[in-house]
Ligand SMILES: Nc1ncnc2c1ncn2[C@@H]1O[C@H](COP(=O)(O)OP(=O)(O)OP(=O)(O)O)[C@@H](O)[C@H]1O
């Protein structure tokens with residue numbers, strides 16, 4: 001069953017086309033990694049898919065029940081504790097007080113966030129702990145689909161890996177599908193069932209590759225070898241690590 005389907009999407013900012021002819025579908029329970037060079041339109045695409053901005057062209061079909069989002073910055077309310085940050089979204093979703101308490105604890109545990117730290121404010125937490133709160137907040141609403149926009153880019157390599165493992169385990173447990181944007185091909189190869197490569201200036205998709213094995217059970221050596229193979233021998237992947245500063249101005 002399809003959870004998300006984008007068909008012929010196009011978008012422009014102030015008359016400048018940033019996306020054209022974008023089609024993509026994600027099945028229920030499937031994790032699709034979307035990679036592409038900086039500025040190619042990945043965040044714009046995610047915001048359109050999640051309904052935060054309207055596309056100029058194209059059709060979107062969302063067949064999931066409820067989605068959540070995790071961004072590169074944790075986006076926590078600074079005046080609220082970790083617990084209150086999670087509680088807040090549950091309150092908005094109309095969840096009753098007692099269940100909110102249980103769900104907050106369960107989500108914190110799933111995100112490997114120490115329960116003792118729930119009473120702390122974002123300013124008292126490290127970057128990794130703040131990102132765990134953001135993940136707990138996303139999991140707490142019990143989504144069947146999650147949009148991730150480069151959630152671990154700001155974290156160091158070892159922490160990044162632990163956070164990837166956490167997302168893999170949580171997705172297997174809670175069975176959510178995801179569109180996972182990343183700059184990092186190794187991350188995409190660890191976390192996803194499929195990798196989709198976007199054109200360097202958002203003009204369609206260059207590749208759509210299903211990955212062998214399942215996330216969490218691929219040996220590191222295989223993942224690394226696949227990365228080398230794609231980067232050096234698959235033309236669609238040749239430019240994914242480019243940074244074009246002109247487009248960032
Ligand atoms: N709100 C906006 N107004 C005008 N132009 C924008 C806006 N947001 C993004 N853009 C432009 O649209 C293009 C695509 O941006 P987007 O942020 O979607 O790319 P991205 O692939 O997410 O990049 P990165 O990997 O650096 O996050 C870029 O040229 C960017 O400058």
Ligand SMILES: [Mg+2]
Nearest residue numbers: 042043044149
């Ligand atoms: Mg982006």
